[in-house]
Amino acid sequence: MKLRLAQYLAAPVRHLLPALAVLAAPLLWSAPAQALPSYAKQTGQACASCHEGSLGPQLTQEGRNFKLLGYSSGAGFFPISGQAILQFTNTNQGQPGGAAEHFGENHNSSLNETSIFYAGRIAPNLGAFVQVTYDGVAQASGLDHTDIRYARSTAVLGKDVVYGLSLNNNPMVQDIYNTTPVWRYPYTSSGLAPAPGAATQLEGGLEHQVVGLTAYTMIDDLLYLEAGGYNGLGHQMRINIGVDNEDKLASVAPYWRVALQKNIGKSFFHIGSFGMHDALYPGYDRNNGRDQYTDVGFDGSWQYTPNKRHHLSAYVADIYERQTLNSSFGAGDAGARKQFLNSFNASSSYYYAGTYGATVGAFSTHGTTDAVRYPAGDIDGSASGSPNSSGYVLQADWTPLGKKDSFLYPYLNVRFAAQYTHYFHFNGGGADYNGDGRNANANDTFLLFAWLAY
Incomplete structure (x- = not known):
C-alpha cells in the first residue's frame, strides 16, 4: 500500500511540474489588461469574499448577490479573465486502447481545459459571464457557459426586490445555488x-445547444422565483460554436425555479425546487414522433460561518426525470416507451482561513433497465442493461492566494487539489458490470489538479 501511494504521488509531480513552469511564465509576465481576475478588480473585493475557499464556483452570500445583480456591481472596465486546469489522472485499472485519443491507458497528464472569459459589467445594470474554452482532451474549442443579465433593485411595500432577465445557453447556468448540476460538487x-453513462436532461442534456431567456426576482432576500424557456440552436450554428449534438428541440422548453432562503444567526439556509420539460427529435428524425423529458428537482443548502477563519457547508439535490420515448422506441433505440431516471447528489465542505479545504460527496443514479439504451460493451457498457451507478468523491485542496494580502492580488489565483472517486456500482453493477470482467472499482480515480485563474 505504501509503495502504491508513493507511485501515485511521484508520477503526477514529475509530470505536472514542467507543465506548471511553462504555463506560469506567461501568466506572470502578461500585461495587466489580460491577466486581471475581472470580478475582483471590478468590485475591489478578494476572491474569498464571494467564494468559499477563495476560488469558485462555491458562492457566499456576497457572491450570490453579485450574480443576482447582473455581474455589474462596482466600477466599469474591460473585464477579461482566464483560467487553466492542469490534471494528472490515475484509474485503478487502465483503459485498454487509451483513456482518449493521444493518451495512454493510465497515468495521464493533461491540460484539461483553458478558458477566456468576458466576465463582468457591460453597462449599468447589465453584465455578462461568457466563456470560450479549449478542451485539451478533445483538442477542440467552443463557446462554453454563457449568461448575460440585466438586473435592477427597488423597494416594493417596504421590501427590497431584485428583478432581472438572464439570456443563457445552458439550463441552470444562471442558478445562484451550488446544488444544481452546472455548479455542484465535484x-x-x-x-x-x-x-x-446515464444522466438526466438537466445534467447537461441541453448544454450549449440552446438559447434561453428567463425572468427572475428575489423578494426581501427571502423568496426567489424564476421562469422562462429554451429554444434549440440551428444545426449550422451548433457547428459554428463547436457543439457536437444531433438532437433537435421540437418546441420551446419551459423552465422554472423557486427557492426560499434565510440567514439565521451565522447560518444561511435555502430549500428549493426546479424543473424543465423538453421534447426532442433525436438525430433530427421526425418520423416517429418526439422523445419527451420532464425533470423535477428538489434541493437545499446550509452554510455556517462562525468567524472569518471557519466555513462549513452542505448541499443536497435530487432530480427525478420522467421519459416518454416515442421517437427512440419507434426507431428501435429504446426497449420501452415509458421510462424514468433519478439522480441524487450531496456534499459537505470545510474550509479554514479560506485556504485549506476538505470535501466529501456522494452520488447515485438509478432508473429503468433497458438493454437497448444501455447495452453491454467495453468500459462504458452495461451487461445488465441498467443505468444504475453510485459512489463517493473525496477532495482536499489548498488555495494559497485569493485573499487581499495574497501574492500578486488581484492578478492571479490558484488552487492545488487531490481528489479520489470510488464507485460502488457503475453502469448497473459492482462486479463484471460490463460483461467483460471489469468491476466498478476498476474505474476508481485518483486525480491531482492545479486550477489557475488570471
Missing part, C-alpha cells in the same frame, strides 16, 4: 476517467 473532475 467542481472539477477528470477529463480522462470513465464516467457513468
Whole structure:
C-alpha cells in the first residue's frame, strides 16, 4: 500500500511540474489588461469574499448577490479573465486502447481545459459571464457557459426586490445555488476517467445547444422565483460554436425555479425546487414522433460561518426525470416507451482561513433497465442493461492566494487539489458490470489538479 501511494504521488509531480513552469511564465509576465481576475478588480473585493475557499464556483452570500445583480456591481472596465486546469489522472485499472485519443491507458497528464472569459459589467445594470474554452482532451474549442443579465433593485411595500432577465445557453447556468448540476460538487473532475453513462436532461442534456431567456426576482432576500424557456440552436450554428449534438428541440422548453432562503444567526439556509420539460427529435428524425423529458428537482443548502477563519457547508439535490420515448422506441433505440431516471447528489465542505479545504460527496443514479439504451460493451457498457451507478468523491485542496494580502492580488489565483472517486456500482453493477470482467472499482480515480485563474 505504501509503495502504491508513493507511485501515485511521484508520477503526477514529475509530470505536472514542467507543465506548471511553462504555463506560469506567461501568466506572470502578461500585461495587466489580460491577466486581471475581472470580478475582483471590478468590485475591489478578494476572491474569498464571494467564494468559499477563495476560488469558485462555491458562492457566499456576497457572491450570490453579485450574480443576482447582473455581474455589474462596482466600477466599469474591460473585464477579461482566464483560467487553466492542469490534471494528472490515475484509474485503478487502465483503459485498454487509451483513456482518449493521444493518451495512454493510465497515468495521464493533461491540460484539461483553458478558458477566456468576458466576465463582468457591460453597462449599468447589465453584465455578462461568457466563456470560450479549449478542451485539451478533445483538442477542440467552443463557446462554453454563457449568461448575460440585466438586473435592477427597488423597494416594493417596504421590501427590497431584485428583478432581472438572464439570456443563457445552458439550463441552470444562471442558478445562484451550488446544488444544481452546472455548479455542484465535484467542481472539477477528470477529463480522462470513465464516467457513468446515464444522466438526466438537466445534467447537461441541453448544454450549449440552446438559447434561453428567463425572468427572475428575489423578494426581501427571502423568496426567489424564476421562469422562462429554451429554444434549440440551428444545426449550422451548433457547428459554428463547436457543439457536437444531433438532437433537435421540437418546441420551446419551459423552465422554472423557486427557492426560499434565510440567514439565521451565522447560518444561511435555502430549500428549493426546479424543473424543465423538453421534447426532442433525436438525430433530427421526425418520423416517429418526439422523445419527451420532464425533470423535477428538489434541493437545499446550509452554510455556517462562525468567524472569518471557519466555513462549513452542505448541499443536497435530487432530480427525478420522467421519459416518454416515442421517437427512440419507434426507431428501435429504446426497449420501452415509458421510462424514468433519478439522480441524487450531496456534499459537505470545510474550509479554514479560506485556504485549506476538505470535501466529501456522494452520488447515485438509478432508473429503468433497458438493454437497448444501455447495452453491454467495453468500459462504458452495461451487461445488465441498467443505468444504475453510485459512489463517493473525496477532495482536499489548498488555495494559497485569493485573499487581499495574497501574492500578486488581484492578478492571479490558484488552487492545488487531490481528489479520489470510488464507485460502488457503475453502469448497473459492482462486479463484471460490463460483461467483460471489469468491476466498478476498476474505474476508481485518483486525480491531482492545479486550477489557475488570471
